[in-house]
Structures are given as structure tokens and as C-alpha cells.
Amino acid sequence: MSVRAAPQSSEAMSARVTELIGNTPLVQLHSIVPPGHGRILVKLESMNPTGSMKDRAALAMIQQAAADGRLPPGGTVVECTSGSTGTSLAMVATALGYRCLLVTSDAFSDEKLAHMRALGAELTLIPSDDKQITESLVKTLIETSRQLSQAPGHFWADQFHNADGMTGYHPLGEELWAQVGGHIDAFVHAVGTAQSLHGTTQALRQHQRDVRIVAVEPAESPVYSEGRSGAHRIEGIGMGFVVPLWQPDLVDEVMTVSTDEAKAMARRLAREEGLFGGASSGANVVAALRLAERLGPEATIVTLMVDSGIKYLSTDVYQSA
Numbered sequence: 001m002s003v004r005a006a007p008q009s010s011e012a013m014s015a016r017v018t019e020l021i022g023n024t025p026l027v028q029l030h031s032i033v034p035p036g037h038g039r040i041l042v043k044l045e046s047m048n049p050t051g052s053m054k055d056r057a058a059l060a061m062i063q064q065a066a067a068d069g070r071l072p073p074g075g076t077v078v079e080c081t082s083g084s085t086g087t088s089l090a091m092v093a094t095a096l097g098y099r100c101l102l103v104t105s106d107a108f109s110d111e112k113l114a115h116m117r118a119l120g121a122e123l124t125l126i127p128s129d130d131k132q133i134t135e136s137l138v139k140t141l142i143e144t145s146r147q148l149s150q151a152p153g154h155f156w157a158d159q160f161h162n163a164d165g166m167t168g169y170h171p172l173g174e175e176l177w178a179q180v181g182g183h184i185d186a187f188v189h190a191v192g193t194a195q196s197l198h199g200t201t202q203a204l205r206q207h208q209r210d211v212r213i214v215a216v217e218p219a220e221s222p223v224y225s226e227g228r229s230g231a232h233r234i235e236g237i238g239m240g241f242v243v244p245l246w247q248p249d250l251v252d253e254v255m256t257v258s259t260d261e262a263k264a265m266a267r268r269l270a271r272e273e274g275l276f277g278g279a280s281s282g283a284n285v286v287a288a289l290r291l292a293e294r295l296g297p298e299a300t301i302v303t304l305m306v307d308s309g310i311k312y313l314s315t316d317v318y319q320s321a
Contacts, residue, residue: 017095021048021055022171026179026302029285031272032265038185038292038299042285043176046277050087050115051308053172057195058088060168061157062096071155076101078149079157080141082133082192082236083112084307089157090119101154103145107131108235110314124148132231135240159193161244166199173203176302185299186212188255188288190237190280190306191224194245201250212252216287219256224248233259233316234279236306255290257283263317266309270318276309279317 014020024047029040045053065071076099077089086102093100100121104113107128116123126144128137142160149156159165176184187204189197201213217224218232221240229240234257265282269275284303292301312318 017049018059018092021059023175024048026176027275029273029275032268032285033289033292036293036297037289038295038297038301040285040288040292041180041300041302042275042305043172043179043302044275044305045172046281046305046308048088050084050091050119051310052084052088053169053196053304053306054084054088055091056168056172057159057165057199058085058092058157058168061159061162061164062089062092062098064164064167065155065157066096071098072153074098075153075155076151077157078102078145078154079159080104080138080145081116083108083116083311084236085157085159085193086121087112087115087119090116090121094120101148103141103148105137105141107133107137109312111311112235115311129231131233133233133235133238133240134231135229138239138241159195160239162195163245165193165195166202166245169196169199170203172196173200173206176200177204177207180300180302183300184208184211184302185295186214186288186291186301188214188216188284188291188301188303190216190234190283190287191243191246192237192239192280194243194247196304198245198247198250205250212291213250214287214291215251215254216283217254217256218283219258219261222254222256224251225254225256234262234283235312236278236280237283255287257286261286266312266317269305270309275305277305278307278309278312281305281307282317 048055080103218238220232262279262283
């Protein structure tokens with residue numbers, strides 16, 4: 001099964017690259033799903049222009065900031081990033097005529113850093129402790145970006161507090177509902193800033209109040225399930241603290257997935273399903289499989305292929321394959 005929401009006419013032309021964001025395909029997993037499990041559908045957010053779902057949030061945050069005057073014409077977008085949000089902000093900023101200043105770290109893949117630079121972003125790099133993602137590193141990235149944003153004409157995207165990014169995922173939920181064509185038993189997705197988890201949930205629950213929402217976090221840093229923080233290596237999720245946008249009333253369950261499980265599943269998805277993503281996508285599918293076993297063969301579970309595996313070729317997600 002593979003479906004795409006609201007396809008354009010084959011003769012349609014987009015005026016800007018930003019018009020290509022969204023309307024990503026949905027595909028059913030087969031090879032890795034054992035008999036007796038529920039149906040697992042994966043939305044391929046890797047098909048967005050930068051290869052990431054973050055294109056949706058970047059466009060929403062920049063458009064709203066420009067509309068209300070926080071981002072002046074020709075101004076500079078400032079943000080901290082593990083790579084995908086930064087790449088998306090750089091792409092949208094370039095397309096719409098803004099500069100982009102990003103704070104990131106050597107903890108994240110070389111491909112992401114190179115991609116941000118290629119799209120015209122200026123990078124400030126914060127060194128990590130042996131490429132581990134920790135609460136201390138994330139908070140340093142946040143504070144550094146806040147300080148840099150104080151310059152005239154600079155807009156701090158502030159994804160950890162900015163609910164505009166959440167609205168960028170409302171279309172994702174609407175697309176899922178249209179593509180599935182009715183009942184969804186569960187939506188499974190990892191927690192980074194919580195923008196994508198909650199934005200998608202808000203849209204889905206407009207159609208179906210009882211859809212089960214399962215948040216996913218690194219087992220090494222079970223902040224939401226156990227209240228403790230730790231170092232892990234799943235890029236883009238597990239900030240090490242309860243993020244400001246977190247809304248526990250929108251979540252029915254939290255599952256933990258280890259770094260090793262997430263990376264191993266990313267490799268399995270590539271080899272057995274032909275779907276190429278990073279460790280956070282692997283974590284999503286590990287959790288979806290557990291839920292599919294529990295709910296049984298009549299259930300429909302949806303999750304996200306968060307981004308493209310091209311972003312991780314130099315990392316141990318694939319170098320150890």
C-alpha cells in the first residue's frame with residue numbers, strides 16, 4: 001500500500017521550493033512486520049525538500065515571524081539545531097530572502113553540517129563530549145542561539161517555545177487522515193521539541209478523539225517515562241529535559257527505545273523494506289512494532305519516517321552496517 005495526499009496535476013509548476021513541502025507519501029510495512037501484528041503505515045517525511053519533516057515547522061515559524069514583524073525583510077533567522085531543523089530553516093530562509101545563523105555541534109552528522117552550509121547558513125559549532133547528546137549540550141546550544149539573536153534584525157526561531165512550529169504539523173495530521181481513509185488506532189512518534197508529536201495529534205483528534213498517541217524517547221534518557229536524564233546517540237530526539245511545549249494530556253503512553261535498537265531498526269528498514277532513514281525513524285518503528293503486537297492484526301498504527309538516511313551515511317548508523 002502506498003498513497004499520496006492531494007497530488008498536484010502533472011502539469012502543475014511550483015513557484016518556490018517551499019511549495020513542495022508536505023503531501024508526502026504513506027507506505028505500509030511488510031517484511032519486518034510479523035504475522036499477527038497490526039498494520040503499520042509509515043509517512044515518508046524524507047520526501048520533503050530537505051529530506052526532513054522539519055521543513056513543515058521551519059516554513060510555519062518563518063512565515064508567521066515575517067507576518068507579525070518579528071523577522072524584518074532581509075533579516076537573519078537564528079536557531080540552535082541538531083541538524084534537520086537547521087537545514088530546513090536554511091532552505092526556507094534562502095528561498096524567501098533571509099540570512100540564517102545556526103548553532104549546532106560536532107555531536108551531529110557531518111552530512112547535516114555540510115547541508116546547512118551548502119544552503120547558505122553560517123554555523124557556530126559547540127563541542128560535545130565524545131559526540132554524546134546530553135542535557136548540558138542542548139542547553140548550551142539554546143543559550144548560545146538566544147544570545148546571538150539579540151543583534152539587530154535577528155529573529156530567534158526558539159523552537160523549544162515557539163508554538164508556530166506546531167501549527168506547521170497540522171497539515172501532516174490532515175494528510176494522514178485523508179490517506180488512511182478513516183479509522184487510525186494509534187499514532188507513534190518520538191519526542192524532540194514536541195512540535196511534530198503534538199501538532200499532528202491536534203489535527204488527528206479533530207477527526208477521532210480516541211486515537212491512541214504514543215510518544216517515544218531514548219531508553220538511556222527516559223525523561224518522560226522515568227524522570228531521569230542521560231546521554232544517548234539518537235539525533236534529533238531526547239533533549240534530556242521536559243521540553244516547554246510538552247503537553248502530557250495529549251499523550252496516552254510513553255515508550256523507550258535504546259540507541260542500539262533504533263540504529264539496528266534503521267538498518268533493517270533499509271535492507272528489508274527499502275526505506276532509508278535515521279535512528280529516530282528506527283526508534284519510531286521499533287515502538288510501532290511493539291504496539292502492533294499488543295493491539296493485534298485488526299489495528300492500524302501510523303508513524304513517521306522522520307528524515308532521510310542520506311543525512312547519516314558517515315555515522316555508525318550505516319558505517320557499522
